[in-house]
Amino acid sequence: MKLSDYVVECVRRAGVRHVFLVPGGGAMHLNDSLGKSELRLVHNLHEQASAIACEAYAKVTDGLGAAFVTTGPGGTNAVTGVAGAWLDSTPTVFVSGQVKRADLKGNTGVRSVGAQEVDIVSIVKSITKYALTITEPESIRYHMEKALHLASSGRPGPVWIDVPLDVQAAKIDPETQRGFDPAELGAPANRRELERQVAETIRFLEKSERPILLLGNGVRLGRGQREMRKVIGQLGIPVLLTWLGIDLLPDDHPLYAGRPGAVAPRGANFAVQNSDFLLS
Known part of the structure; x- marks a missing residue:
């Protein structure tokens, strides 16, 4: 099959139903x-x-978002949205076109060789969980699977796959x-350490006189809404929400x-200032 068909099929299999593009x-x-x-x-x-x-x-949709853009300004124009997804830990995949491998500047010392060539991966690397240019067609399965896994696992966020024209x-x-x-990413969180932190949190709660909960989008990202409602009901303490x-x-x-x-509202900030234990 054609590599570009495979990339699109990977995105579809990841649960995406709508793609945004220019x-x-x-x-x-x-x-x-x-x-x-x-x-x-x-x-x-x-x-x-x-x-x-x-x-x-x-x-x-509480799922994965996908955007496809072209070379050069197509990629750089998308950076603001990538930054937003990074800051809000939103699972998103960005796929960009790139000049043919023969036209990549590489280590020539010039800033651009191919038409509209921009090293978009270097630009977005600090605001993505995974970003790379596919230079070997034989590696596309590995990199697509890894990117899609990283986008939605752990603390979610954006990933970027850059595909040269001839590789497409x-x-x-x-x-x-x-x-x-x-398993390549290493061992999951240490359960014993997590249990220690939970026990310590409970001790702080028991000692406090004016505890307060601050909850945000991480609850949704962790699919923890049901557990959140249960904890609120059991603790019976004031709850603050992020935007x-x-x-x-x-x-x-x-x-x-x-x-x-x-x-x-002033009341929400007063609640924080007057609490003696803030649990977030």
Whole structure:
């Protein structure tokens, strides 16, 4: 199969149903594969809109968001949306076109060789969980599986896959390629250490006279809404919400104390200032 078809199919299998994009020549094979897929395409007038819509889609659907952009300004225009996804820990995948491998600047010392060439991976590396340019078609299965795993696991966030034009068109057999094993990322959290931290938290709660809970989007990202409601009911202490957690608790809940911060009702900030134990 064509590599671009495989990339699109990976995104579809990850649960994505809508893709946000601005087509371009540097992503022509990716665009063609999207057009032939079962995915619904949302065409934007600017890549910033695609990136921000991609993040909003992930938040609204409680799933993965996807955006496809072209070479050069197609990628750089999307950076603001990537930064938003990074700061809010939103699971998103960005796929960009890139100039042919023969036209990559490499170590030539010049800043650009191919048409609209920009080293987008270096630009987004600090605001993504995983970012790389696919230079070997035989590695696409490994990198797609790893990127999609990282986007939605642990603390979620954006990932970026950059695909040169000739790599997009390459013929591959994914079944013969090496896959990604999550065990490569190391051991999961130490359960004994987690139990110690929980016990310590309970001791602090028992000692405190004015404890308060501060809950936010991490509850949703961890699929912990049910446990959250149970804990609130058992503790019976005031609850504050962050702006991204605004819908975790109704405003008329008897324990709801507001949303603290630089722009907030005074009561919520007073609640924080007067508490002797803040649990977040």
